[in-house]
Amino acid sequence: MNFLAHAYLSFHQPDLMTGNMIGDFVKGRQLALYPQPIQEGIRLHRAIDTFTDNHPATFAARAIFRPQTRLYGAVFTDIVMDHFLANDPRHFTDTSLQAFAQEVYATIGTPPVALPSSFTHMLGYMSSQNWLYNYRFRNGMEQTFRGIVRRAKYINFEASVPLSVFDTHYNALQQCYDEFFPALYTFVQKYTAA
Template sequence: MNFLAHAYLSFHQPALLTGNMMGDFVKGRQMALYPASVQRGIALHRAIDTFTDTHPSTMTAKDIFRPQTRLYGAVFVDIIYDHFLANDPLHFTDASLQSFAQQVYHTLHIQDFALPPDFTRMIQYMSSENWLYGYKSKEGIAQSFRGMVRRAKYIDFTASVPLSVFETNYAALQQCYNDFFPELLTFAKDYIAA
């Protein structure tokens, strides 16, 4: 999943949120550098990613992207899942998404321990450009796609390619999200409770 889902699946627990959001920036044994409560968030991030990557609906969504984006389909699926979550009336209204995004940025900015430098830089961009709220619009998704294509070393297509797949297959991708996200929500709650 992408940033909005990881934040949402932290259930307003600050240390869990911090670890869950920075999970991709902490490799292997580096996890031991953080408080136990943040380590739980990093572990949750990894569990969410594994659950997501192996879920049948995610496999279907990746297959929709694969002819045009090859192995990079998973990256674009993560981003579009955040779009559908941002627009899911069971989880957000426009106002509650805006408020939630600001709470997440505030929580990440006030940490009293050192965050990974790359994560700290990314949070500056995320909050100044309001990425979490931006996932709501198709333009926000297009911007995310452009950033992903720009940063990836081996992508040899423009952001218009996955954007076209997204727009052409919007209903099918929405159905993948609808089938997937309730199961992920249950999985994350059970994981935290265990």
């Protein structure tokens, strides 16, 4: 899952959200640099990623992208899942998504500890361009895909390639989300309760 899902699955708990959002930017022993509540968020992030990587519906979604995007299919699948979450009326309305995005930026923008510099740099773009809210829209997806293609070292295709896959296979990708996200939500509820 991408940033919106990680934030949402923190259930409005600031320290858990902070750790969950920075999870990809904290490697190995760096975990010990953070207070226990933020470490729990980082561990949650890793648990979400493991669950996601091993779910049959995300395998199916990655297979849709793979012929055109090769190893980057997983990256584009994560972003697409955030698009469907942003448009899922069981979780968000347009207004509640906008409010939630602002809550996330405020929470992560005023952390109790120093965050990884690469995350802090990216957060400036995320909040100024309102990524979390704009996942809702096709043009937001196009901008996100362009950003991934521009920043990735080994991509040798244009952003129009994953966007075309997204457009062509929209309904199939939606079905993958519909199978996957309820299972992930239940998994995270049980994980955080334990």
